[in-house]
Structure formats: C-alpha cells, structure tokens
Amino acid sequence: KAGVTQTPRYLIKTRGQQVTLSCSPISGHRSVSWYQQTPGQGLQFLFEYFSETQRNKGNFPGRFSGRQFSNSRSEMNVSTLELGDSALYLCASRLDSPSYNEQFFGPGTRLTVL
Amino acid sequence: AQKVTQAQTEISVVEKEDVTLDCVYETRDTTYYLFWYKQPPSGELVFLIRRNSFDEQNEISGRYSWNFQKSTSSFNFTITASQVVDSAVYFCALRYNNNDMRFGAGTRLTVKP
Numbered sequence: 001k002a003g004v005t006q007t008p009r010y011l012i013k014t015r016g017q018q019v020t021l022s023c024s025p026i027s028g029h030r031s032v033s034w035y036q037q038t039p040g041q042g043l044q045f046l047f048e049y050f051s052e053t054q055r056n057k058g059n060f061p062g063r064f065s066g067r068q069f070s071n072s073r074s075e076m077n078v079s080t081l082e083l084g085d086s087a088l089y090l091c092a093s094r095l096d097s098p099s100y101n102e103q104f105f106g107p108g109t110r111l112t113v114l
Numbered sequence: 115a116q117k118v119t120q121a122q123t124e125i126s127v128v129e130k131e132d133v134t135l136d137c138v139y140e141t142r143d144t145t146y147y148l149f150w151y152k153q154p155p156s157g158e159l160v161f162l163i164r165r166n167s168f169d170e171q172n173e174i175s176g177r178y179s180w181n182f183q184k185s186t187s188s189f190n191f192t193i194t195a196s197q198v199v200d201s202a203v204y205f206c207a208l209r210y211n212n213n214d215m216r217f218g219a220g221t222r223l224t225v226k227p
C-alpha cells in the first residue's frame with residue numbers, strides 16, 4: 001500500500017504571498033490531519049478533516065485553511081505569508097477506527113518564507 | 115489540561131548502550147491512546163507503537179520495549195543495544211477526546227559509534 005504523499009516537498013515563497021500544499025492519504029483512510037513543525041514550537045496541530053468536513057481545529061489564525069475532497073485528498077492553504085510561517089508542514093492520515101487509530105505521516109513540505 | 119511531557123531534550127549514548135526515553139502525560143479522559151513516533155533526519159514521522167488506556171501490558175518488539183504505567187501516567191520507551199541508525203528525534207503523543215492529538219516536544223537521541 002502506498003504511504004501518505006505530500007506535494008510539493010520544498011517551497012520558497014515571499015512574504016504576502018499565498019501557498020497551497022497537497023496531501024494524498026493512504027488508500028482507505030478518510031481522516032487527514034495537518035501539523036506545523038518548527039524548532040521553537042515543535043509539532044503543532046493545525047486541523048483535521050474527515051469525510052470532507054473539518055472535524056477539529058488547532059489554535060492557528062484564519063490565514064491557515066484547508067479542505068478535503070471526496071477522494072479524501074486534502075489541501076492546506078496559507079494566505080498572506082509571514083516569515084514565521086516557515087516550517088515543515090506534515091500531513092497524516094488514519095483509518096479512524098478505535099482499534100486502528102494511529103496516524104501515518106507523509107514526508108512533509110518544507111516551506112521557506114523570505 | 116491535556117499534556118505530554120518529554121523532559122529529556124537530548125540524549126547521547128555510545129553504540130550498544132541501552133537508553134530509555136521518558137514520557138509523562140496528563141489527561142482527564144478515561145479513554146485515551148498513547149503513541150511513539152520516530153523522526154529520522156529525513157523528516158517523516160514513523161509510527162512505532164500505540165497503546166490504549168485499558169491495556170497496560172508492556173510490549174517488546176526486537177530491541178524496542180515500552181513500559182506503560184497508568185499509576186505514574188508514564189509511557190517510557192527503551193532501546194536495548196542502541197545502534198547508530200536509532201539516531202533520531204522521538205516523539206510521544208496522546209490522543210484524547212477520540213480525535214484530539216497532542217505531541218510532546220520530542221527527545222533527540224544521538225547514538226555514537
């Protein structure tokens with residue numbers, strides 16, 4: 001089974017621009033979560049989508065948004081980029097079953113904001 | 115408050131030493147799940163183990179073992195006979211309220227040859 005894939009792997013943007021990151025979950029996984037990882041703040045939860053609906057949201061400003069499509073693929077958008085948005089963005093998918101609820105992570109997208 | 119504490123920021127050992135990574139969690143939920151993940155330099159988090167709150171049985175998988183103790187709210191991870199390839203950042207995580215997930219700050223393990 002193919003793992004979680006994320007595109008692009010690396011991205012360089014300038015302040016004020018917007019960016020869209022993509023995540024394809026493991027086949028059959030309907031839950032997709034996004035995390036931001038920085039050296040200072042560690043791994044922080046952004047949001048979770050399940051069946052095209054945002055089910056959970058972390059404490060991030062409205063500039064961070066996401067969506068999920070009917071095939072469970074998910075996109076994350078960050079508008080009006082700031083220098084502090086430079087981070088590794090990780091996507092994770094899971095089966096969403098009580099017996100099998102571990103998340104499997106993709107390789108991440110490293111975003112650099114100049 | 116729901117919280118995961120990994121007090122050890124960095125650990126350095128010499129190959130073949132045993133090493134234990136500590137994880138202490140806080141949650142009000144009676145049903146919760148604990149996880150360990152490994153993040154090698156490549157960046158991708160690799161799932162290692164899941165434990166639910168009703169299963170305190172310890173687990174061993176090769177050189178890896180986990181000790182779950184509800185009485186002390188701890189879920190510690192031991193690597194026996196460490197190898198250079200074990201060098202990575204290890205994260206402990208807590209899932210509570212069925213969907214919310216909280217990660218610890220991570221412990222960077224360096225295994226020197």
